[in-house]
Amino acid sequence: MKKFSWILTGxxxxxxxxxxxxxxxxIEKPLFITLLLGGALTMFIGTMFRAYAILRNK
Structure with a gap:
């Protein structure tokens, strides 16, 4: 699960x-904004998966 979270963050x-x-x-401005927001959301989800995996092991 940690590897999956690192892949999502990457x-x-x-x-x-x-x-x-x-x-x-x-690229155009709408695609630029989509890339930034999508990237931030994907990194956030990856971080939450990683935090859950760490807490589950303790």
């Missing part, structure tokens, strides 16, 4: 880093 980080393409005029 995917969220990649989504947020995809926002770098906005200043380069590669």
């Amino acid at each position: 995917m969220g980080m990649l989504l947020i880093l995809g926002g770098i393409l906005y200043p380069l005029d590669v």
Whole structure:
């Protein structure tokens, strides 16, 4: 379960880093906002899974 949470957090980080393409005029503003919000939400869910897995082991 910890590995799954790290994978989710990594995917969220990649989504947020995809926002770098906005200043380069590669993506439009609505996609930029979707990438940022989706990435933040994915990272949050991954963190919650990781916290649950740690607390479950104690």
